[in-house]
Ligand SMILES: NC(=O)C1=CN([C@@H]2O[C@H](COP(=O)(O)OP(=O)(O)OC[C@H]3O[C@@H](n4cnc5c(N)ncnc54)[C@H](O)[C@@H]3O)[C@@H](O)[C@H]2O)[C@H](O)CC1
């Protein structure tokens with residue numbers, strides 16, 4: 104699913120209106136029917152409804168929904184906020200239709216003074232104040248109204264967006280002045296703001312309603328942001344040649360695990376095998392030798408000259424991909440070996456965990472990273488490399504510009520992991536769950552992506568398939584074991600089921 108900007112949404116509306124053709128007011132009627140249907144599916148007409156409508160088209164939707172709910176027997180109280188004596192054309196038409204239908208008995212147009220109604224626990228509030236047209240945080244009376252609604256025990260449904268949440272650039276959000284919805288009914292496509300973890304308390308549950316915006320126009324509109332869908336993943340899966348042998352199924356090299364962190368190397372190695380690498384060599388400190396051999400007998404163990412740390416860059420001539428960083432440590436000798444390793448590697452690279460922390464400690468080195476490198480930071484690792492960000496939007500913007508500047512692939516891990524491509528595009532991953540916020544989960548992802556690179560997937564495909572598979576394996580594991588008990592090893596155990604599901 105593409106994520107469009109507010110400006111693109113306006114263009115898409117216009118195209119749909121001109122080419123379907125459908126009148127603008129009828130498109131609003133269609134959207135409002137879909138919203139009304141979604142509300143009536145969840146709340147019976149015994150539920151008292153209080154609607155707050157703004158002056159734009161979000162308010163227009165809210166007025167049309169009020170009329171439809173009243174016609175369906177809901178006791179509906181409606182407030183239209185028209186403090187600057189200007190309503191959008193379709194909002195004005197819906198105001199007239201609402202008055203004309205005579206079904207809504209309690210309608211107030213607020214121009215100056217507003218005496219808020221009592222909002223009780225059984226009441227349903229419909230928030231139609233502002234939607235995709237909001238361009239600055241709410242202030243004054245609207246801010247007070249939002250606070251009043253949020254403080255009430257009523258359930259809240261937001262039309263299109265929780266009012267007060269800015270659709271794209273969240274830098275100037277004033278969090279106290281944003282509706283905290285229980286349910287958000289968004290029209291046609293998800294908005295960028297929905298991808299960020301700190302905005303989830305505003306959105307509540309999210310439903311996307313199809314309002315039949317022109318598919319042709321959406322296909323032709325280039326979007327910077329895309330959310331992965333299963334049908335984009337299935338075609339990526341390479342079929343195994345029946346004559347395959349381990350020598351042509353990819354030889355992956357992992358450099359991982361210092362003293363006390365050998366488990367990270369084990370997890371990455373196992374995941375690398377489960378994700379289909381033909382051979383895996385793991386370069387690790389001597390101390391890890393026995394446990395590596397016992398835990399993953401399938402792997403070739405190549406020992407560093409040092410007992411407890413990685414200090415010796417490896418010739419990558421014989422390898423198809425390199426994954427480096429899980430549990431690596433950040434000592435001086437390891438840092439020096441890391442940078443030498445990154446410079447001399449002549450195969451695709453995934454850098455994770457301590458590899459990124461080392462770069463965070465020596466930011467000048469970041470400029471010397473090889474083009475095409477994949478980095479998989481979680482937010483803290485990313486901030487160590489790029490400075491603190493006030494919020495996820497700012498962090499994502501930095502990741503986009505860094506990926507462009509370095510010609511790198513930055514996979515920013517999170518609730519929706521965001522893959523930032525060298526051309527400026529961002530791909531969000533919808534799979535995964537909170538149970539995966541557990542030690543070793545990132546090592547598993549590194550192993551998976553390294554395997555896919557070794558198998559011959561290009562960087563973008565390896566990241567896309569890798570993050571989707573990782574999340575899906577986590578979802579399948581959580582289904583069986585529950586999120587609370589999920590461990591990184593369980594994600595590995597479910598990679599086969601994830602692969603099978605996607606290959607069906
Ligand atoms: N394709 C679709 O998605 C459709 C969406 N619909 C609905 O239309 C709104 C967007 O409508 P728009 O009129 O563009 O914007 P808003 O109603 O969100 O608000 C615009 C209004 O508010 C003013 N404004 C902006 N920021 C502030 C602020 N901080 N304080 C006060 N006033 C502010 C701005 O200047 C405008 O006057 C979308 O969300 C859907 O609900 C269509 O109904 C169908 C197609």
Ligand SMILES: [K+]
Pocket residue numbers: 161230231232233234261262263264265266
């Ligand atoms: K709204």
